[in-house]
Amino acid sequence: MGRKIGSRYTAHQILGRGSAGTVWLGEGPEGPVAIKLLREDLASDQELVGRFVQERTALLSLDHPRVVGVHDLVVDGNDLALVMDLVRGTDLRTRLERERRLAPEAAVAIVADVADALAAAHAAGIVHRDVKPENVLLDMQGPLGPGGAHPALLTDFGVAKLIDSPRRTRATKIIGTPDYLAPEIIEGLPPRAAVDIYALATVLYELLAGFTPFGGGHPGAVLRRHVTETVVPLPGIPEELWQLMVQCLAKAPASRLRASELGARLREQLPLLAGMPPLDVDEPEAEPAEESYEEAAPESREKPPRRGAVPLVPGAAPADANRDTHTSMRVPAPDELAGGARGTARAPRAPGAARPGSARHRAATRRRRITLGVAGVALAAAVGVGAWYATSGDESSPSGPSGPSAPDNGNSAPPVP
Numbered sequence: 366m367g368r369k370i371g372s373r374y375t376a377h378q379i380l381g382r383g384s385a386g387t388v389w390l391g392e393g394p395e396g397p398v399a400i401k402l403l404r405e406d407l408a409s410d411q412e413l414v415g416r417f418v419q420e421r422t423a424l425l426s427l428d429h430p431r432v433v434g435v436h437d438l439v440v441d442g443n444d445l446a447l448v449m450d451l452v453r454g455t456d457l458r459t460r461l462e463r464e465r466r467l468a469p470e471a472a473v474a475i476v477a478d479v480a481d482a483l484a485a486a487h488a489a490g491i492v493h494r495d496v497k498p499e500n501v502l503l504d505m506q507g508p509l510g511p512g513g514a515h516p517a518l519l520t521d522f523g524v525a526k527l528i529d530s531p532r533r534t535r536a537t538k539i540i541g542t543p544d545y546l547a548p549e550i551i552e553g554l555p556p557r558a559a560v561d562i563y564a565l566a567t568v569l570y571e572l573l574a575g576f577t578p579f580g581g582g583h584p585g586a587v588l589r590r591h592v593t594e595t596v597v598p599l600p601g602i603p604e605e606l607w608q609l610m611v612q613c614l615a616k617a618p619a620s621r622l623r624a625s626e627l628g629a630r631l632r633e634q635l636p637l638l639a640g641m642p643p644l645d646v647d648e649p650e651a652e653p654a655e656e657s658y659e660e661a662a663p664e665s666r667e668k669p670p671r672r673g674a675v676p677l678v679p680g681a682a683p684a685d686a687n688r689d690t691h692t693s694m695r696v697p698a699p700d701e702l703a704g705g706a707r708g709t710a711r712a713p714r715a716p717g718a719a720r721p722g723s724a725r726h727r728a729a730t731r732r733r734r735i736t737l738g739v740a741g742v743a744l745a746a747a748v749g750v751g752a753w754y755a756t757s758g759d760e761s762s763p764s765g766p767s768g769p770s771a772p773d774n775g776n777s778a779p780p781v782p
């Protein structure tokens with residue numbers, strides 16, 4: 366037995382939870398599927414319903430082996446569900462949490478797969494806008510690739526959008542996950558394909574180092590570092606690979622590689638990386654700002670973060686509020702970016718240097734709390750760079766069924782520059 370979803374699908378078992386709903390292992394007329402079911406209490410939330418429709422719309426125009434395909438959108442009573450390809454495996458965040466750091470060959474092979482997925486999306490005129498390890502699924506039933514990496518697939522196009530039309534020049538709201546946000550988004554420019562490249566290079570850095578280059582501490586500090594700080598080299602990383610990463614983390618979007626080129630260049634590196642162990646990088650020291658932030662959010666200290674909990678959505682149950690996810694913030698003014706939040710790009714500690722007690726656990730906790738913090742800060746109308754959370758403007762909001770940039774079928778979309 367299972368739960369019926371519309372007339373054609375049955376949901377059997379929970380695979381995971383995201384911010385807006387639950388993903389089920391299900392069965393359809395063509396066999397096993399993954400069914401992403403919007404939470405019932407959110408069915409009246411127009412933005413989230415729009416996000417579901419957006420995901421289906423974006424993916425209708427994409428048919429690529431490295432993109433999780435969408436089969437159907439089911440509307441049945443209170444149920445709104447997205448029926449997707451079933452990926453039997455795990456997400457990249459889970460693997461990273463388990464292994465702490467990946468060997469360069471496996472990390473590069475996974476990221477090259479995602480670059481291929483992005484190349485297809487960009488060619489269809491779609492910017493993903495939320496590239497992060499949570500949105501990369503590893504197909505454990507697929508063939509083993511370089512470094513023992515399983516094929517990686519990009520998913521969660523819920524905030525993806527078609528490239529802005531020319532008349533819409535400046536975004537008023539930031540959509541994304543702070544650690545992976547390209548500087549130009551923070552500066553208010555409309556998201557172009559290069560934002561996905563920046564996010565993907567951040568993911569590669571994270572897979573190799575165990576932490577993101579500009580994350581840590583207050584969310585305002587994270588945003589400011591993206592704009593002002595230079596990425597700190599990882600000890601022991603092959604020079605060519607490092608140069609590739611530096612290019613893709615360039616502040617100027619035009620300096621970054623295109624997705625297709627990034628995929629090809631990464632694959633060229635693979636033979637050189639064969640057999641190389643994970644880099645000997647230790648985590649940066651904990652940010653003092655985090656401690657003071659935690660002081661301001663005692664309720665988040667009481668509950669350890671749970672994977673699968675749900676965050677920044679209106680009406681989310683409090684117990685779900687620890688999940689790291691995309692969020693929306695107001696674009697900060699230039700003077701806000703210039704000062705305020707402290708902190709520098711996180712420099713890896715030298716191997717052998719004193720190691721703070723449970724830094725890894727604290728880093729994972731911090732990553733989640735940063736996002737939660739943005740909401741918390743918004744609610745409290747806190748002062749300074751942390752108060753950027755949006756209460757107005759929706760130029761960059763996910764396009765709902767009637768959103769101005771929602772594609773009808775995506776086929777007419779121009780390639781993304």
Ligand SMILES: Nc1ncnc2c1ncn2[C@@H]1O[C@H](COP(=O)(O)OP(=O)(O)OP(=O)(O)O)[C@@H](O)[C@H]1O
Binds near residue numbers: 388453454520688
């Ligand atoms: N097509 C799929 N096949 C198998 N498992 C999936 C599939 N899609 C999602 N999952 C599982 O369900 C979990 C939740 O996915 P979902 O896309 O809803 O949320 P998320 O990306 O983790 O978070 P958010 O939506 O808040 O950004 C994933 O982490 C993954 O483990």
